[in-house]
Amino acid sequence: MRRVPSPDPVEDPSGYQRHLLGLLGDDDPADAQASTPAALRALVEEAGPDLGTAPERGEWSVLGCVGHIADAEVVTSARYRWIVAHDEPPLVGYDQDRWVERLHSTDEDAESLLELFEPLRRANLAMWARSTPEERARIGVHAERGRESYELTFRLIAGHDRFHLDQARRALAALRG
16 A cells, blocks of 8 residues: 555665664564564455455555565565675565566465465574574675665564555555445
């Protein structure tokens, strides 16, 4: 949903980072991320027949938000590994609206998305848990946001989860008046 103010990640990359980090606050990013799978499943169940219905043209449905969170986990899984395994690797950005529009449909199977997301999230949380302070400090160079450490990337995805879970809740609330 585009009506909620959020800095554009391309136009205002620092503002985007601050926004996501603000949503995480002082919470542990691993705990925040660990809670996402259950929150997604609860939203899918609550949405029922409204799952794939967007509240307005150009806005995402609950299913669109689930698809985007799954896509972000795929991308972030690779970024974590590039950052830790390579010396200052380039990290490609992507157009989230284009991915939701072109890679997901209104009748997509939510269970399939969750079956993709959940094992990736478990693997990424396990990687984080076994990482060293030196690995967490390693840097990748994001095409839009510049230098980002593994730790910053991990914290950003926790805030990203919160943003899009809230977006899905707002979409459902808008549909139901």
